[in-house]
Amino acid sequence: MAIATTTSSSSLTIRLLHPNPNTNPAPRSLQLLRCHGVSKAARACVRDDLVVPRSPYFPVDSAAGQERGPSPMVMERFQSVVSQLFQHRIIRCGGPVEDDMANIIVAQLLYLDAIDPTKDIIMYVNSPGGSVTAGMAIFDTMKHIRPDVSTVCIGLAASMGAFLLSAGTKGKRYSLPNSRIMIHQPLGGAQGQETDLEIQANEMLHHKANLNGYLAYHTGQPLDKINVDTDRDYFMSAKEAKEYGLIDGVIMNPLKALQPLPASS
Structure with missing residues (x-):
């Protein structure tokens, strides 16, 4: 069986072509399954509910413009692991914050808050940073929900990743011993007319002042020191991040990260 698509200025049609006209058509359920072979754009036009959101956990092949997804078996096992962790409120x-x-993450936080607001949520951070607005969406949700959010750095927490690490509930922010933490000022660029450049520059200054103010609050450091330290990339070890105030402890015993944490009063 083949799939043919025809398009016009106002519609898109998908026809299932059977090699033998005397052959009975495939069941409707099978036809829907086979429709997964068409492009994402075509599926979006025909059935919105068949479009699966792109997972942030697998990169996109820039050359082909498609996700370098794993095999179905690996994907199933990965989803099973993530699901098991989620059931334990982890x-x-x-990856990049986008x-x-x-x-x-916002949906997961809201769901865990709805099913049990008395139990802590543990968020493992391994991120080089990314979008300020996307990171602030996570940050605001962490502060909006009722459970405490314990943050644990594994690998690298840089830029917005370090900000989210420090935004965990005070007393419940951790790092593994060989992780690296880096803070700096927001990065960005703009082009256009002079007025447009001024608007973008003011927006960057707003984000810088906002983030540095929160970092000063989370770490207990003076705002002037935060402004100086974030002027360039400022890398820290886990021990140095604890002394700086970004985290509250370094996990030397791996089992400690899996122990239930009591909600703060």
Whole structure:
């Protein structure tokens, strides 16, 4: 069986072509399954509910423009592991901070808050940073929900990743011993007319002042020191991050990270 698509200025049609006209058509359920072979754009036009959101956990092949997804068996096992962790109120902030990742984490935080507001949530952070607005969506949700959010750095927490690490509930912010933490000022660029450049520059200054103010509050450091330290990339070890106030402890015993944490009063 083949799939043919025809398009016009106002519609798109998908026809299932059977090699033998006397052959009975495939069941409707099978036809829907086989429709997954068409492009994402075509599926979006025909059935919105068949479009699966792109996962932030697997990169996109820039050359082909498609996700380098794993085999179905590996994907199933990965989803099973993530699901098991989620049942234990453990979520993952891994990879660049962008809108898709933020939407997933926000939904997970809201769901865990709804089912039990008395139990802590543990968020593992391994991120080089990314979008300020996407990160602030996660940050605001962490502060909005009722459970305490314990943050644990594994690998690297840089830029917005370090900000989210420090935004965990005070007394419940941790790092593994060989992790690296880095803070700096927001990065960005703009082009256009002079007025447009001024608007973008003011927006960057707003984000810088906002983030540095929160970092001063989370760490207990003077705002002037935060402004100086974030002027360039400022890398820290786990021990140095604890002394700086970004985290509250370094996990030397791996089992400690899996122990239930009591909610703060």
